[in-house]
Amino acid sequence: MVTAPLVAWRKPVEDAVLERAQQGGRPVVVQPGLLYGGENRLIDIFYTAPGKDAGVIPYIGDGENRWALVHIDDIAELYVAALKAKAGSVYVGVGGVNPTAKECSLAVARSADLDGKVASITLEQARAQMGPIADAFALDQQLTPARAVADLGWTPKYTDPLDVLSRGE
Numbered sequence: 001m002v003t004a005p006l007v008a009w010r011k012p013v014e015d016a017v018l019e020r021a022q023q024g025g026r027p028v029v030v031q032p033g034l035l036y037g038g039e040n041r042l043i044d045i046f047y048t049a050p051g052k053d054a055g056v057i058p059y060i061g062d063g064e065n066r067w068a069l070v071h072i073d074d075i076a077e078l079y080v081a082a083l084k085a086k087a088g089s090v091y092v093g094v095g096g097v098n099p100t101a102k103e104c105s106l107a108v109a110r111s112a113d114l115d116g117k118v119a120s121i122t123l124e125q126a127r128a129q130m131g132p133i134a135d136a137f138a139l140d141q142q143l144t145p146a147r148a149v150a151d152l153g154w155t156p157k158y159t160d161p162l163d164v165l166s167r168g169e
Helices: 010-023 042-054 072-084 101-111 123-130 133-137 146-152 161-166
Strands: 028-032 034-036 057-060 069-071 089-093 118-121
Touching: 010 028, 028 072, 034 042, 034 072, 034 161, 042 057, 042 101, 042 123, 042 133, 057 101, 057 123, 069 072, 069 161, 072 089, 072 146, 089 146, 101 118, 101 161, 118 123, 123 133
Parallel strands: 028 089, 034 069, 057 118
Antiparallel strands: none
């Protein structure tokens, strides 16, 4: 899995946490995907709000890169389920639906009453507007919650992120 420089710090921290399992601790790591639903979402901060102001919702490049999304309520349930996980376990917290960035932008444009107005911006433009998080938004991430489903019985309830995004929820 490719990691954006902005979050490269996570791997050594997660490794340090998991080392506690060898010392008798019960560490478990949950690696959440890109959150949607609720308030204060990165999608709102970097796409919805600026897009409303500009009259068009951006996407980076051709927009065919996929986002590994997870609803905020689902990730909360995964954290609860992870309390019973075996020490040293690592779970990817995603909903299993990986829409393209362009599809997400189109959904956000509907929620912002922009009538489907989206536009491609270059990664350089995105970096200028968003800062280093643009590199994370440009990644193509197709991830699955299979391990969390198999080990913990966790099943994401929100399986249509585009519908949620288009309603602005």
